Each structure stands twice: as structure tokens, then as C-alpha cells.
Amino acid sequence: MIPLHYYLILAAILFIIGMVGVLVRRNFLTVLMSIELMLNAVNINFVAFAHYMDSMTGRIYVFFIMTVAAAEAAIGLAILISAYRNTGTTFVDEISSLKG
């Protein structure tokens, strides 16, 4: 039997890798992939707690997180296409026309 702590540590490391990816990368597509990594870390936590607490609620919540992740990816990619069409770049530090 694998202890619950192992799953929590795995999810924490995955979340922090995703967070660092969001902070450091310039390419908008890689930032979106890092957000997917963070959402997956949360999913691992939910399923691990649901398994060890003999519950079903955490497993249901993963479905809603997946729904939000799919919506977020679709909207994010649409914004990326729109921004690329208007500015000609996909780097997050070059799309700064709203900066004062």
C-alpha cells in the first residue's frame, strides 16, 4: 500500500514545475501547457484523497476540473490566434500594448 503522502508530494512537485513554467517561459503555447500541468496536479490530489478517504466526491470534482480545463484551453488558444493576427507575435512579453 503506497502512503498518501507520496501522491501529495508528487502532485506538489508537478504543480510547482507548472508554476515555474508559467513564470519563466516567453512562448504563450508553453505557458498554456504549464497551466495544464498545474490542473493535472490538482486532479492527482483530488483522486488520491478520494481513494484514501473512501469517497466519491473527489472523483466527481475531477470531471468539473477537466471541463474547466477544456474551456480554458479553447479560449486561451482562440485568444492566442487573435493576438497573433493583430500583433504578429506569440511571446507574452511582447504583447504589451495595454501597458501604460
Add this chain to the structure above:
Amino acid sequence: MILNLLFFYFAAVIVISALFVIIKRNAFHSAIALLVTLIHIAGIFVLLNSEFLAAVQILVYAGAILVMIIFVLMFLNVTQRYRMFNRQKFIAFLMGIILVGEVLYVISVSAIKGPKGGFNIAKMLSEGNTQAIGRILYTEYLFPFEVASIILLVAMIGAIVLAKKEI
């Protein structure tokens, strides 16, 4: 024993390929590393007695979201040489390492307790994983389920409107 080995295999591949996602220069390599990560997370779900969730994970993430990302990637064609990282990269990596240390410490000293629910492994095996999830999703969580469908509808309309050339 075999479960421990499987867990450590999945965990090692998840962490290494997640690192590849954020350090690979070519965004296509990042996408393939993300695919490896997502499939191994489905393996973790199987270890946690959630076979239906593992199937949904592969269908939705590896099947839909990643294909959409790769489609946009080929559409935009951003594979030339460029500066990978923002200016705050050193402080961000440093904060990441510090945060890993903190989280490891907090998780290792905390005792996680709570009331047990009614779905232990024997009940899951007798009722079936998919049946149990479906029964609860359509009775207790019916309203959030409908809200989720509204979210998907709004996202679909929003994506069409945003990506259209002229409305």
C-alpha cells in the same frame, strides 16, 4: 511490491517529462513531453482505483486538448530560434526550489485525517467504477453537471467569436 514499483515508475516519468515541458526550446517537443506526462497521470489514476477517470483523462487531455494545442502550434509555426525565458527566470527557479522544500516539509510533518466516506474498494468492485460515478453525477451533482455543460457552451461560442477574422 509491484504497485510500489509501478508508482515510482509513473512518478519518475511524470516529473522528468514535466521538466522537459518547461525546458525544451521547441514547443513541439514540449507538447510531446506533455503527452507523455498526461498518459502517465492516467496510470496514476488506475493505481488509485479510478479506471473510468483514467479513460476520461486520456480521451479529454491527450485526445482533445493536446491535439488542439498541436493544431494551433502547426498553424502558427513558431519553431525558429528565440530567447526562451523571461528576465525573471533566476528568481523564479530559485523560488520554485524553495517552494518544493517548503511543501515537502509541510507534507512530511502533517498527519492527514478525516471522516471516511462509504465508497471503499469492496463497494466499488461490487457496484462498478463507472456505475458509481454515473449514479452520483446524475443524482447528487446534477446541478453542477448542468452548469458544466453551460460552461462548455460558453467556451465554444467564445472560441468561435474570438478566433473569427471578422464578425
